[in-house]
Amino acid sequence: MQLIVADTGGHIAITVKEPRIDAAIATSFKDKMREIVLQGRKPVQMDMRSVDFMDSSGLGAMVAVRKALPSELPIILVGMTPNVERVFRLTRMDTVFQIQSEVT
Amino acid sequence: MTSTDRQKAGFHGCRQLKTEPMFHRVFRAESDAVRAALTDIRARFGGAVDAGTLGRLELVLAEVMNNVAEHAGFGDQTAPARLPWIHVTVVRHDSGIACAITDDGISLPEECLAPRSMPAPDSDDLPEGGFGWCLIQGLTQSLCYYREKHRNFLAFSVPMEQA
Numbered sequence: 001m002q003l004i005v006a007d008t009g010g011h012i013a014i015t016v017k018e019p020r021i022d023a024a025i026a027t028s029f030k031d032k033m034r035e036i037v038l039q040g041r042k043p044v045q046m047d048m049r050s051v052d053f054m055d056s057s058g059l060g061a062m063v064a065v066r067k068a069l070p071s072e073l074p075i076i077l078v079g080m081t082p083n084v085e086r087v088f089r090l091t092r093m094d095t096v097f098q099i100q101s102e103v104t
Numbered sequence: 105m106t107s108t109d110r111q112k113a114g115f116h117g118c119r120q121l122k123t124e125p126m127f128h129r130v131f132r133a134e135s136d137a138v139r140a141a142l143t144d145i146r147a148r149f150g151g152a153v154d155a156g157t158l159g160r161l162e163l164v165l166a167e168v169m170n171n172v173a174e175h176a177g178f179g180d181q182t183a184p185a186r187l188p189w190i191h192v193t194v195v196r197h198d199s200g201i202a203c204a205i206t207d208d209g210i211s212l213p214e215e216c217l218a219p220r221s222m223p224a225p226d227s228d229d230l231p232e233g234g235f236g237w238c239l240i241q242g243l244t245q246s247l248c249y250y251r252e253k254h255r256n257f258l259a260f261s262v263p264m265e266q267a
Contacts, residue, residue, distance in 0.1 A: 022139060022166060023135040023138065023166070024136055024139050053142075053162065053163075053166075055163060055166040055167060055236075056167055056170075056235035056236040056239055057170065060232045060233050060235065063230050063232050066230065067230055067232070071227055082159060083159040083162075083163070086159065086160070086163070087163065087235075090222075090238065090242050091238055092223075092224060092225055093222075093235075095224075095225055096225050096227065096230060
């Protein structure tokens with residue numbers, strides 16, 4: 001699982017280097033991500049620019065990670081590709097995460 | 105050409121037989137094999153359709169074929185599951201991409217085909233599933249299902265992006 005994790009002080013920055021978050025890796029992605037966000041207990045920023053494809057299993061993993069973190073701690077998704085953004089929009093899960101187009 | 109001629113026309117009656125990209129594969133319903141098929145479908149249609157249509161096609165096919173891999177197998181805790189065989193055929197037409205997927209798994213539950221859309225999310229009770237059929241229904245046209253003996257047949261079209 002290719003995840004680059006950095007603690008910036010204010011938040012946990014996770015760069016997702018997996019090109020596909022799909023049924024083949026959704027469970028291990030969920031487990032690894034849960035472990036990272038639960039250790040941090042801070043707002044999370046995820047750099048999604050390298051993810052070309054996500055299916056409903058990948059989305060389910062993302063939602064599970066969202067539920068693992070208290071709702072007052074945001075998960076900010078940065079630089080989603082059109083294919084990934086579509087999955088969030090069609091399932092209305094785009095309202096559950098904070099979505100930014102640019103890496104700040 | 106009269107209308108009668110046209111009805112009788114086979115390939116000989118076509119002024120010019122069009123060549124369109126097509127894809128066909130038979131494989132065991134496993135997530136790695138689904139992923140490999142999707143990668144090859146993307147390569148086959150990549151030059152022939154726009155990126156948006158290709159993205160929607162890949163997503164729909166992923167949802168349908170992973171459903172078969174995850175839910176259509178036989179067996180239980182006491183017996184090893186028997187994985188179904190998936191047959192997938194994809195062809196480009198002028199108006200969209202026609203897809204047919206069959207498998208020899210258990211019957212598709214009727215409720216999967218009932219019209220659906222995701223409710224507005226409740227942040228205290230977020231769903232972790234149920235997204236798949238919502239996506240399939242939202243991205244396809246002419247979605248239809250048929251069960252014959254031991255096989256499921258599902259067919260649909262993914263419309264081309266509006267120019």
